[in-house]
Amino acid sequence: MPIYNLSINGKSITTSNIESDTPLLWLLRDELNMAGTKYGCGKGLCGACTVHMNGNPIRSCQIPVAALGEQNITTIEGIASDNKLHPIQQAWHDLDVAQCGYCQAGQIMSAVALLKETPKPTDEQIEQSMAGNICRCGTYVRIKQAIKLAAGIEDNTAKKMDYSLAKEVK
Amino acid sequence: MELVNVNRRSFLKMTGIATGGLILGWHVPKFAIAATLENPKALNAFLQITPDSQVMIYSPNPEIGQGVKTSMPMIVAEELDADWEMVTVRQAPIDPIFGRQSAGGSRSINTNWDNLRNAGGSAKHMLLQAAAEQWAVNANECRAKLGYIIHNPSGKKLSYGSLVERAANQNVPAPSDLTLKSFDEFTLLGKRIGGVDNLAIVTGQPLFGIDQHKEAMSYATFVKSPAYGAKPKKANLDEIKKLPGIKDAFIVKGAKTPRQLAHGIAIVATSTWAAFKAEKALVIEWDNSNAASDTYSEMKAQAEKLALKASSNQKLLNKGDAVTGLKNAAKTVSSVYSYPYIAHTPLEPMNCTAQWQDGKIEIWAPVQLPQPAIGLVSRITNVDPADITLHQTRVGGGFGRRLANDYVMEAVAIAQHVKGPVKYTSTRESDTGHDFYRPSAFFTFNGGVDEQGKITAWQEHFITMGGNKKANGPAGRRTTVFPAPLINNFELSQSIIKSKMPIFALRAPQSNGLAFPIQSFLHELSTLAGRDHLEFLLEVLGESKWLDEGNKDSLHTGRAAEVLKLAAKKSGWGKKLEKGRGMGMAFYFCHSTPVAQVVDLSVDENKKITIHKVTIVGDAGPIVNLSGAENQCQGCVIDGLSVVMGQEITFTNGVVDQSNFHDYPLQRMPGVPEIESHFIQSNYPPTGLGEPAYPPFAPAFCNAIADATGVRLTHLPINKLGYSI
The missing domain is CATH 3.10.20.30 (Beta-grasp domain)
Incomplete structure (x- = not known):
């Protein structure tokens, strides 16, 4: 071979x-x-x-x-560097995006690529860039919120957690 | 990922005795947070505390995306008054000590509520006793707060960690001796708490069944007949065995039913890819003598013919006199509804890792019913359950597909022929074509209203597929579904179209189908009467009462009215809307949780739908994890959207026509609306949301289309009618 x-x-x-x-x-x-x-x-x-x-x-x-x-x-x-989560990973974590979690690695990779290309995407750009990723549990609302959080785009529908287990990354 | 499995024996050994060394909860190489627990002591089966006050809580039930790996330990932590920041959660081993460890029927929270609270409360009681003993004071002078016991008069405090040694020697209190919190004393429950596996998920750590990796592991796939229930007669196995990477290929004889173990051909390889590739080279001759030969288009034609009749001889419910009620009505309306077969399609394909060695079987599996999985394997292999160990993994979606343990048994049947561990992975095509489907049904309704716009009669002919003499389980039609119990002249009859095609429970069984026709037709009646749907629904609900007095799992009309009223308020129900825009409302009650939804949407002349907002209100009692509850509501709406817009399973001569996501589409991000969830936290024990929030979407959505356009949609999926989103 x-x-x-x-x-x-x-x-x-x-x-x-x-x-x-x-x-x-x-x-x-x-x-x-x-x-x-x-x-x-x-x-x-x-x-x-x-x-x-x-x-x-x-x-x-x-x-x-x-x-x-x-x-x-x-x-x-x-995608994490220097033992620090990528901002997309951090946002996914902080907004508790996952339900079963199975699709999320693929979602995160698509979102990281989107922000690299388009640091401040519009809603439509987010939707189009993420359209190739299926989430069977239906976490799209939070995926969009997390992308905006990582991109520093205001979204008053996003809700942060009161507590997250293991929230500090050392 | 569990690196060390604590079984019952070591549990008992651990109780009250220090265990040396490390116990790793889950392993996150770069981001190690509270991953080690040194010298933990068990205060009961559910929790252990280390001398440095870390609390480890076992989550007993399968995590399938419904959030129980976080919410169940939260209930323990609440009564323990633990500091959530100090909590580590681990998936529990399968052990009767944890009760029924299952994920189904939205019952994890309500059936375990008392046990989990008692586990936390009991440990707290022992810590209070230990502190009182140490201070030589009365325990009722002490209180617990965030990981400390505080002596009220002096203000002295001791950490849980410093007390655990002494606490472990206290008598375990009887549940009746515990004073549990009243709901308004909760400090953790009701908050938004991030999932305990979130960090592992976002960093791609191995968590799922399909991620299992063992030393010297083989990889396998399993090929089943295209027509459901056929047997392989012969196949080109010798050729397959010569293909690169192929270790073995053999026929597996099925058990009594394919839901236990299907007939098929196993391919064992050095990689999953090699096995998948070899599958394509398989040439199999099937014995179809016992296989299904149904064709959906023929069954549908039969159903359409039956639907011409308003009733059948097989009455499921006959209250009052519906025929006279219709005759005496001021106005009547008649409609035929249908929905198709659908599949579960969790995104993690069916898979299981197994090892069968020296008469013992070890299994790593993503399952919803682990205990029955062990039972099934034992029955079919004749191996004693004590010699079967099943490790629960995180599950990449359940939706009811993993209530069947066929794929566990398939892996075990393959493992019998393989030296060492073997990971069996099914292809997406095999999953789509060999599911146990939600069956199709047709409905003929005749209804009438009087001059005052009140319902005079409801006549329903339910035509179901997939049952035999009786239509039970997923093919059935419960007679308690709202509004049947509240209408005087109600006739419900049934016809059954027999089929061999496999059916089984899917998220909110029965309800997932029934809600659409029944709650849509109810809207047809309020429209016929020229009345506001909210006001009409409230009138049908009538006075506030339990429909089955004393049964808290029955519908309470007052709770139903409250979710409807709040949904109307939050959605702006009744506001004036521009042309082409409409709002639809639906109520549904199942799994002990009443839920109302309002959909606000517009439809353009090309039948393109824009959903502006979905408002969802449920009364599941006190919310355990607000983040999880909101997640379930969002997921239910989006799942409902997939079903309404484009999902349909059909079959020809017993062979399913769909194979993958191109012909069995799931909703994607474009078109997903804003979803607003609200909860009425009534003072009843908490119930689930993963299923109850799902059924009302389809009727609320179609009622909104009727409001926007005047067009009543009666057949799913609606992409067949030219609608898009």
């Missing part, structure tokens, strides 16, 4: 034990034991597997390992 040199979350990874058509999703989950990126549909329809390639959101279930080259891949495990 061919050898692939990959860059994932800033680390160089060499893999020699994987079929060339294996989607990035399954390389991450089964081979590298990075389970944050989720399988939802396998067809690029639900966005649960969203990661970044050079900062742009992609559906990792649709990209075979052979097509990755030396592009920089970032996953949900790699």
